Amino acid sequence: xxxxxxxxxxxxxxxxxxxxxxxxxxxxxxxxxxxxxxxxxxxxxxxxxxxxxxxxxxxxxxxxxxxxxxxxxxxxxxxxxxxxxxxxxxxxxxxxxxxxxxxxxxxxxxxxxxxxxxxxxxxxxxxxxxxxxxxxxxxxxxxxxxxxxxxxxxxxxxxxxxxxxxxxxxxxxxxxxxxxxxxxxxxxxxxxxxxxxxxxxxxxxxxxxxxxxxxxxxxxxxxxxxxxxxxxxxxxxxxxxxxxxxxxxxxxxxxxxxxxxxxxxxxxxxxxxxxx
Numbered sequence: 001x002x003x004x005x006x007x008x009x010x011x012x013x014x015x016x017x018x019x020x021x022x023x024x025x026x027x028x029x030x031x032x033x034x035x036x037x038x039x040x041x042x043x044x045x046x047x048x049x050x051x052x053x054x055x056x057x058x059x060x061x062x063x064x065x066x067x068x069x070x071x072x073x074x075x076x077x078x079x080x081x082x083x084x085x086x087x088x089x090x091x092x093x094x095x096x097x098x099x100x101x102x103x104x105x106x107x108x109x110x111x112x113x114x115x116x117x118x119x120x121x122x123x124x125x126x127x128x129x130x131x132x133x134x135x136x137x138x139x140x141x142x143x144x145x146x147x148x149x150x151x152x153x154x155x156x157x158x159x160x161x162x163x164x165x166x167x168x169x170x171x172x173x174x175x176x177x178x179x180x181x182x183x184x185x186x187x188x189x190x191x192x193x194x195x196x197x198x199x200x201x202x203x204x205x206x207x208x209x210x211x212x213x214x215x216x217x218x219x220x221x222x223x224x225x226x227x228x229x230x231x232x233x234x235x236x237x238x239x240x241x242x243x244x245x246x247x248x249x250x251x252x253x254x255x256x257x258x259x260x261x262x263x264x265x266x267x268x269x270x271x272x273x274x275x276x
Contacts, residue, residue, distance in 0.1 A: 099135055099136065099138060100137060100138030101133075101138045102133075102138060102140065104127075105120065105122045105131070106122050106123045106124045106127065107120055107121075107122060107123075108121050108122060108123040108152055108153045108154065108155070108167075108240075109121030109152070109153060109154045109155030109156070109164065109195075109196065109240065110155070111155060111156060111157055112135070113157060113177075116134065116135040116136055117132060117133070117134065117135065117141075118131075118132070118133040118134075118135050119131070119132055119133075119155060119157060119162060119177075120132075120133055120155070121152040121153060121154065121155035121164050122152055123151050123152045123153060123167065124151065125148055125149070125150075125151055126148040128145075128146040128150050128151055128152035128166075129143050129144060129145050129146055129152065130143070130144045130146070130152065130155065130162060130164060130173075130175055130180055131143045131144075131180075132180060142179065142180045143180065144175060144180040144181070144182060146173075150166045150169070150171070151166055151167040151168065151169075152164060152166060152167075153165050153166055153167045153193045153194055153195070153196075154193065154194055154195040154196035154197075154205070154206070154240065154241065155196060156196040156197050156198045156203065156241075157177060157198070158198045158200065158203065158217055160176065160177040160178065161174050161175070161176070161177060161183065161217075162174065162175040162176075162177055162180070163196055163198075163203060163217070164196070165188065165190075165193025165194070165195075165196055165205065166193050167192065167193060167194070168192060169192075169193065170187050170188050170189075170190065170192075170193065171185065171186075171187060171188075171193070172185070172186045172187070172188050172193060172220070173185055173186075174186065186220045187220075188205065188215065188220060188222075189213075189215075189221060189222040190205050190206075190207040190211075190213050190222070191207045191208075191209060191211075192207040192208050193205075193207065194206045194207050194208045194238070194239050194240075194253075195238065195239050195240045195241035195250065195251075196241060197241035197242050197243045197248055198217070198243060199243045202214045202215060202216065202217065202223065203215040203216075203217050204241050204243065204248050205241070206238040206239060206240075206241055206250060207238075208236075208237055208238065208239070208253070209236060209237075209238065210227050210228050210229070210234035210235050210236045210238065211225055211226070211227055211228070211238070212225070212226050212227075212228050212238065212248065212250070213225055228250070235250075235252060236252075237252050237253040237254065238250045238251075238252060238253075239251045239252060239253040
């Protein structure tokens with residue numbers, strides 16, 4: 001947000017007696033209007049001349065240039081993003097329920113499935129895992145403990161398969177939804193593994209940059225990449241992802257609140273502030 005300094009306006013100078021128009025004989029009715037206009041014009045010119053002395057020419061040039069630059073920036077934004085509301089929608093949240101949860105779990109990926117079941121990816125070296133958790137009780141019903149060299153990250157469910165990525169590596173895993181057995185290990189094409197989501201057809205991935213990836217779940221190859229921007233500026237540190245009603249929602253790590261990435265577009269339109 002740009003700062004704005006308040007500058008004190010120059011004080012108006014009193015008009016000296018010598019600058020005032022000399023009294024003239026009373027005009028004839030036919031010349032009254034023109035004489036009055038001439039007197040007013042002379043008076044206004046005198047006031048402007050005195051007022052202008054209080055403003056250096058360099059300041060006038062400075063204000064002109066500032067206005068010109070702001071006009072150019074505003075015009076470019078509307079040209080690049082036609083029809084975009086420059087005032088984003090702001091949402092708040094309300095906690096409606098609370099459930100018990102393992103306090104030792106360093107949650108990195110979390111999703112809700114049917115039958116009040118949660119699937120969870122936890123992080124930290126030596127403590128990373130994929131879990132199936134009962135929502136109401138917080139009980140861990142099944143767990144696949146990962147090797148100590150992996151730091152679990154984003155998790156999503158497509159069909160009956162759980163897809164997971166890992167931090168600082170290009171290694172991902174596929175698990176059976178029912179028993180959490182590891183089905184496959186794969187290498188993805190993102191720079192890192194942060195977040196995962198799906199619309200039921202493709203996988204969406206993030207790697208901590210401003211890039212949103214679309215990944216073919218069969219070949220696990222990137223089929224599309226888009227840079228996420230907000231009001232023309234790249235939004236970096238895209239983290240956890242969710243797909244909600246045609247939009248990919250991204251938590252922006254340590255920088256922004258949650259911002260939706262409009263599906264197949266390159267800008268967000270709403271913000272959600274969540275504070276503890």
